[in-house]
Amino acid sequence: MLRLFRKQNRKLIGVDISSTSVKILELSKKNDRYWVESYGLSPLVEGSVVEKNILNPELVADALERAIQIANPEGLNIAVAVPTSMVIHKVIEMDADLTDDEREVQIRLDAEQYIPFPLEEVSLDFEVLPEPTDDPNRVNVLLAATRTENIDARLEVLELANLDAVVADVESYALERSFAVFADCMPIGVNTVGILDIGHTMTTLSVLHHGQIIYTREHIFGGKQLTQEVQNRYGLSYEEAGRAKKTKNLPSDYETEVLIPFLETVVQQASRSLQFFFSSTLFNDVDHLLLAGGNANIAGLSKLLEQKLGYRVTIANPFLQMGFSPQIDLKKIENDAPSLMVACGLALRCFDS
Template sequence: MLFRKKSPIGLDIGSSHIKAVQLNDTKSGYELAFAEMQPLPSEVIVDGAVADKNTLIASLKDLMGRAGIKSGDAVIGVSGHSSVIIKKITIPMMTEEELSTSIKYEAEQYIPFDINDVNIDFQILGPKPDEEGQMDVVLVAVKKNIIAEYVDVVEKAGLVPVIMDIDSFALNNMYEMNYDVAEKRIVALVNVGASKTNINIVQEGIPIFTRDSVMGSNNHTEALQRELDISREDAERLKRGQTIDGVSPETALFVVTSASDEIYTEIHRSFEYFRSSVSEEEIGTIVLSGGAALLKGFPDMMAERLGIPVEIADPFRQIRIPEKLDGAHLREIAPLAAIALGLALRRVGDR
């Protein structure tokens, strides 16, 4: 892999925040250039699509201003919402070049959209165990209009989009960079954001199951609003463990716990589907990222409900943080930067 002094800027544009990370390539490894977050008003991103382009552009420019950048290459992440399909398929053995010419035909069998309305990519995982002459491939299709929206926003903010990647794959990049992927145990990389949950189950660094769902920590916010008849702002305060007049901590905790159970149930369903369709081996560890990783009690309760140890992701584990940056603060918010860091590790020409 060829290295430049600075990596592209990894942009994780979620429904509640933009997260951006850039790395410096040094002789001794990666160094953090910056990691920034910019809150977004609700309804700017809806179901993974850009609903308020002007506000999003302005917010991205604000983030860039704080980071002290005016231009640069960017890698944009997208999730498997209704406009993104991620599917593991089995096809006859062939070279990457051969698959490049036949992927459109292969994809037509699995993609529920007009094939002319999507951009298609793939990653060869390797020979399929116990099936001679067959190989496993991850097929990805993203609607062209979704790509066009994000590209337009990023360009108008002054950046140059060079790669569009999938959030779940970015999680795997982050994991490979910071953890021992040689272990044969199965690890579930789970990112619980505001409006989505990304699951990427890997073994020895190879994705063997990927699934996204439209459920996240907005569940907590909406449950608090609904059950306690309070504003969204007050609900967010309670979710973060703060207090408001008229609501006891015990009452808030009860509502948050009930909302958490819905998320755990959804993740459990994905794990059960993995066990029935991919591997009966037990998942050894969950590496949890996203805003929910910072919610009081959420990781511990997840471990208890799912019966699997939970470790909070540290995307800066193998990244040097210069003294000029606020290292303590970065460590506190690290789980939020997992996808953005994984995106920042991408290079043009990678697969």
């Protein structure tokens, strides 16, 4: 079975594969405080990963090897994540007195009730939830399942980079774990938090209530649109547009003619995602909005979202209360922090009690 929930006592390197880069992170714990021991971020060739599907494992493996060289971590026990949209989650009731082996057999016998794929094509795992049920002889069990090919695609990348995975996790679980380490930095009274992750081609809204993810929705939209606007307006190649966007080496009308319209579109997309959340749940508000992903730091974005949506908006940083090893570039990791939420949550797996 896919071991999503089993405890790990070994130090883990969190490996997050996105559309634009491979990110790795290594943590330690000293005197009840987490420390960032090493991290590395290596850009990906455009098209290597599209909408979280790995299309060119060789290029992704090359980027992973570069990230490992940059970080130079102590160990090489790898934790990777499967995209949330590729995983089926179900909470099922089972007899409380079953052993794990008996529970696994029962789940496999009943799997076709919960999983719309042939069982031989699926990897799955389960965890008994601590919350009591109405019947003391029954327990709630969280079942997670994904097509084995989704895991194999990530394992192939690791194999090409001469690495082995110890843990396969789910992005939403990693995000939840990452949020937990800085949740007490949220203002008093914040119970429901939206995390808006604006990636290269995908934007994901995850909503946590009392620290647990209750809603996730992805849609196609991201920073690539801004790069394409720069490309079209100024007659640049896609690569030139990407570099110009990063270096801010652009004509004087860039802000008014390109950036501000893009930011307005981000606000519209965020508002739409929140409305989907409100219409499909019993919630009609969030207490706080966190910006994550590679585009979280775009100048003026958090302020505009705050003005237009009426929520307090801050940029996600899972390292707010962590220490840093001397080799860590503090300015760089602060800039990269919003895009390291998943990698951080993966690295935290080894500290699960």
